Amino acid sequence: MTNNDKYENNIKCEYLVIGSGAGGAVACKYLSDLGKDVILIEDGDYHEINKFAGSISESFLYAWRNSGITPVLSKANFAFGEGRCLGGGSYVNGGLIWRTPEIVLNEWCNLFNDKTFSKDNLKKYFEIIESILDINQDEKKSNFENAESLKIKKIGEKKNIKVVKVPKSINSSRNELTLGAAGLTKNSILQKYIISSKEKGLEILTNCKAEKLFVKDDKIASVQVKMNNKIKNISAEKVILACGATQTPILMKKSFGNRYLDSQMNVHLNLRLGVKFNENIQTKKGVMFTRQLQEYMDDGVLIMPTSFNKNNFFSSLVKMHNKDLFNIEKNIDQYGSFIIQLSSLNKIMLNNFFGNTILSYKLNNQDLIKLKKYFLIFCKSLFDVGAEEILLPFKKNFIIDKNTNLIDFFDKYLTQNNIEMVSVHGMSSAKMGIKNSEKSRFDRNGKSFEFKNLYCLDSSVLPSSTIESPQGTIMAIASHILEKIS
Incomplete structure (x- = not known):
């Protein structure tokens, strides 16, 4: 899958994408489709789709950070989970693509005092994502219902309350796959956004961890990485952070000091x-x-x-x-x-x-x-x-x-x-917002306020909680940001 050994010396590219979750995956496909010179680095390893068939516990060991459980200090028993493999959260989490609830989008429009993130403006991005992943938004096209979901449906009918059909792959007749995601949606973000982009020149470096970003003249001059237990430097014209809600602010803190670590995560x-x-x-x-x-x-x-x-x-x-x-x-x-x-x-x-x-x-x-x-x-x-x-x-x-x-x-x-x-849903730890506002690191187009060639398009950049699973929102916002970057 990857060819780390060919890079004996320091590396140069046009775009460096750090992290391969939902946002990083969109960046890989979007930029590779444009013929850009793109390198993707991923801290974890690559795993075949069916490697963990029948063994969720084994997937925790190899595909999740800290073997599936990052403890959270709390009076309650609380564990936070995040992916650490090629595909990131899109590999280990459910593969459903929910559109951002309108109540959330209205909040974001009020924040920026414009319609950048209105339902109508984001619609085109969701339609493209749903087309690529064969996501079904039409209830009539899917007849499969599992037993617990029928109980939820019955509750909705008895109480006259809102129950909706889950948007899932229309190619799935049994709705059954490793780790519990819906049909061909599971891992298809990895397949259709990352692996397919190799044919268009995408370079993928797994087991390659970004250690620190170095700055010169208000730009990211290079990224220090640890690959094959060796320290190397990657120089890129533009650097895209897609490490996730904990790893992106941690990398920023290591690179720029404590003031860049947003102390809170939705x-x-x-x-x-x-x-x-x-x-x-x-x-x-x-x-x-x-x-x-x-x-x-x-x-x-x-x-x-x-x-x-x-x-x-x-x-x-x-x-x-x-x-x-x-x-x-x-x-x-x-x-x-x-x-x-x-x-x-x-x-x-x-x-x-x-x-x-x-x-x-x-x-x-x-x-x-x-x-x-x-x-x-x-x-x-x-x-x-x-x-x-x-x-x-x-x-x-x-x-x-x-x-x-x-x-x-x-x-x-x-x-x-x-x-x-x-x-398994963390977000807004390096959030976009208005310049000079409290704890905002990036503008509405995902561009750093301080570094000319640094962008962010993972869950950490979302302005606030999405209420619904954030995977679809991350991909749509990433699509918006990439239009501005390129």
């Missing part, structure tokens, strides 16, 4: 519920959800099924007695898995600790109130559609049934010290 909190129903739903390993409950999006809350993997499911139940685990194993076909996702008002802090970056987080009281509200609503709704028992993401007292007094239960046990959560 985050989506994911809280997983295991649900036993009164019927066999025969959840399949690796099946992606097909419905999402969006009634509460304006409050920053989304509810959806999540891919069900038996081994991962049981690994989260180590706190249970063997007898209870045996009963779950015996009735495993009755279990499904769901997520309540909250766009947190509080942010993850990126702290410098003796040269290392430590993540920390404190759950906002308003977020805690929201979680109690929506746990109550969703659990009631699940019992209404046949749930018999719900396993909550709590450290203790985590099992409820339809006889539980839910109001009293959540008042007592849904506390900062008792919840368990994860996140």
Whole structure:
């Protein structure tokens, strides 16, 4: 896939893309299609699409940073996940491409006092992305529904609340792939944006980590990288940061000092519920959800099924007695898995600790109130559609049934010290904004305010939380930025 050994000496190119996630992938294709001289460097390795078929735990070891779990200092049990492989987050996360919610775009238009990021202006970018990845925006073209999603659909019908069909690849008939993403969408960002660009001259250097950016005359003169355990320098006319929400600000801090490390990162909190129903739903390993409950999006809350993997499911139940685990194993076909996702008002802090970056987080009281509200609503709704028992993401007292007094239960046990959560959506840690405004590093076109040839187009540059999964937004904003760069 890559040919690192051919570079004995220092390297020169027209465009250097640092990071191969959703934003970096778009940069590779866009610039290669224009015939530009592009080098992509990626800290992690390249993995074939089906390398981790049937083994999500193995993918954690090789394709995720810190083996899948970057701990976050918090009263809650909290882990942050991000990719470290060719394809980055687009390889390890779900492959769905959501358009940015209009409520978010309106906020960004107000920030810049123009229509740069209006729904109409971004529409063309989303249409191109959806065409390349065969994303289906028409509910009538896809008949496949997995069992947990049908439960979400039923909740929507019973409560008369908004449930939408998930935009996914129209080429998928079974909606089943490694790591749980939808059809051919999974890894097709890697395939259709990065690997296909090699034919047009894209150079890919894996296991190549950007260590530091060097400045001369208000420009990035060179980038120091570590490749094959050797230090080399890459000189580029334009340098594009696409390292992700933690790695981009970390690289900027190492290069320019602490003042360039934005100490905050927007985050989506994911809280997983295991649900036993009164019927066999025969959840399949690796099946992606097909419905999402969006009634509460304006409050920053989304509810959806999540891919069900038996081994991962049981690994989260180590706190249970063997007898209870045996009963779950015996009735495993009755279990499904769901997520309540909250766009947190509080942010993850990126702290410098003796040269290392430590993540920390404190759950906002308003977020805690929201979680109690929506746990109550969703659990009631699940019992209404046949749930018999719900396993909550709590450290203790985590099992409820339809006889539980839910109001009293959540008042007592849904506390900062008792919840368990994860996140794979970090953003806005080196955000775009108005020049001289607090903590804004880049303008609305992704260009650095201080360095003439430095750009950013990953999730760190987004002005604020996207509420929905940010992958599609990253790609659309990257497309906008690349039009300006080139």
